[in-house]
Amino acid sequence: MIVPDALGSFPLGYGSPGDGAEPFFSIRDTVLSQYANSPILLAILDTMGTAIDRQAQLSGFRDWVWNVDTAQGFGLDLLGRIVGVARSLYISTADYLGFSDQPSAVPFGEGVFYSAQRLTPNYSVSDDAYRQMILAKAALNITNCSIPSVNAILRALFPSYGNVYVRDNADMTMTYVFSAAPSKVDYAIVTQSGALPKPAGVAVTVETP
Numbered sequence: 417m418i419v420p421d422a423l424g425s426f427p428l429g430y431g432s433p434g435d436g437a438e439p440f441f442s443i444r445d446t447v448l449s450q451y452a453n454s455p456i457l458l459a460i461l462d463t464m465g466t467a468i469d470r471q472a473q474l475s476g477f478r479d480w481v482w483n484v485d486t487a488q489g490f491g492l493d494l495l496g497r498i499v500g501v502a503r504s505l506y507i508s509t510a511d512y513l514g515f516s517d518q519p520s521a522v523p524f525g526e527g528v529f530y531s532a533q534r535l536t537p538n539y540s541v542s543d544d545a546y547r548q549m550i551l552a553k554a555a556l557n558i559t560n561c562s563i564p565s566v567n568a569i570l571r572a573l574f575p576s577y578g579n580v581y582v583r584d585n586a587d588m589t590m591t592y593v594f595s596a597a598p599s600k601v602d603y604a605i606v607t608q609s610g611a612l613p614k615p616a617g618v619a620v621t622v623e624t625p
Contacts, residue, residue, distance in 0.1 A: 500610060591621045
């Protein structure tokens, strides 16, 4: 016959008695009735149970890795690989000659020609920004990629830029339109991260004020 813990101690994995929650695993439930009041045997089982109880590790795995709302660091890196969105972005620190559709470009007399060599280090976005990118890419993976769906993703990614939307130019090109000039990091998120759709054979540009 197996009886509940006769000493009335709290389940393994909980900080104090009377939590009222179901234990992850209570090794004392395996004790036969004739040994239920043996302090030596129960002490040995408690020590063993503490050593093998993995509730804390499983809870940490859930919070730091599997739950996108609370994941941090390497946990977000794993989720990013699963959904297919990059954390490291190339952010140029030089002033290159360019056109008005590139917010980091400068006119003649101020910038240099781009040499296509990425000599500056990659930039890793913060956990909070990367979490938004992961959620956006996860939404993109299950969306129909219609304009309303992409606009919803844009608003979630860039809530501080006012009116942000995608425009189909009906000539095998599409444009992400910002009502305010994005930062270099946000521009890189649009053009490099993969969090936003880029259909095969369609040219994508970014339009800023």
